[in-house]
Amino acid sequence: DVKVTQSSRYLVKRTGEKVFLECVQDMDHENMFWYRQDPGLGLRLIYFSYDVKMKEKGDIPEGYSVSREKKERFSLILESASTNQTSMYLCASSPLGAGDTEAFFGQGTRLTVV
Amino acid sequence: AQTVTQSQPEMSVQEAETVTLSCTYDTSENNYYLFWYKQPPSRQMILVIRQEAYKQQNATENRFSVNFQKAAKSFSLKISDSQLGDTAMYFCAFMKGGAGGTSYGKLTFGQGTILTVHP
Numbered sequence: 001d002v003k004v005t006q007s008s009r010y011l012v013k014r015t016g017e018k019v020f021l022e023c024v025q026d027m028d029h030e031n032m033f034w035y036r037q038d039p040g041l042g043l044r045l046i047y048f049s050y051d052v053k054m055k056e057k058g059d060i061p062e063g064y065s066v067s068r069e070k071k072e073r074f075s076l077i078l079e080s081a082s083t084n085q086t087s088m089y090l091c092a093s094s095p096l097g098a099g100d101t102e103a104f105f106g107q108g109t110r111l112t113v114v
Numbered sequence: 115a116q117t118v119t120q121s122q123p124e125m126s127v128q129e130a131e132t133v134t135l136s137c138t139y140d141t142s143e144n145n146y147y148l149f150w151y152k153q154p155p156s157r158q159m160i161l162v163i164r165q166e167a168y169k170q171q172n173a174t175e176n177r178f179s180v181n182f183q184k185a186a187k188s189f190s191l192k193i194s195d196s197q198l199g200d201t202a203m204y205f206c207a208f209m210k211g212g213a214g215g216t217s218y219g220k221l222t223f224g225q226g227t228i229l230t231v232h233p
Contacts, residue, residue: 045221
């Protein structure tokens with residue numbers, strides 16, 4: 001079975017902390033994504049990466065950064081967590097030519113910033 | 115930029131009945147893909163069905179089918195013979211096509227529709 005694994009299902013952090021959300025895929029996919037899911041807003045793209053060390057901003061990158069040092073791992077970093085970053089975070093991966101296949105998602109990390 | 119709109123925040127249906135979830139989108143692209151994803155309470159997103167914009171024939175996957183109206187930019191999902199396991203949040207999503215993977219597989223999602231199937 002293909003698999004995208006997020007390191008935590010639930011996380012509680014304090015305001016101002018630096019937070020790392022980790023995602024690993026075992027499908028040798030080129031593309032990896034971080035989405036944020038909020039009620040009534042659906043999923044919104046934060047950052048994506050199409051190759052090792054390559055990254056591009058999505059629709060809501062403010063307050064976030066990412067790292068992709070290895071093909072299988074894509075990390076989302078909250079430099080200084082704030083309460084408005086309390087949300088569900090979903091990682092996904094897909095191969096090149098993704099329209100002909102599908103994106104595969106992790107099970108999400110529900111982050112609460114207090 | 116693309117937008118995807120799901121105007122039904124919640125829907126409910128009786129087991130074995132048929133339900134249709136609505137989705138409209140806006141784009142100036144001619145080459146694109148449309149998807150329906152399902153997110154059950156386990157939170158695992160699962161692809162339900164996909165449609166290539168250049169194909170006129172509506173996609174079907176077992177009990178799931180779409181009504182793709184390209185001119186109207188409409189992409190509805192019909193679930194026949196609804197089952198309790200269909201209870202989930204359903205997301206409509208858009209992906210721009212592109213040669214050589216230039217779309218990078220970025221998805222634009224709608225707001226989601228919570229579907230509840232009642233016994």
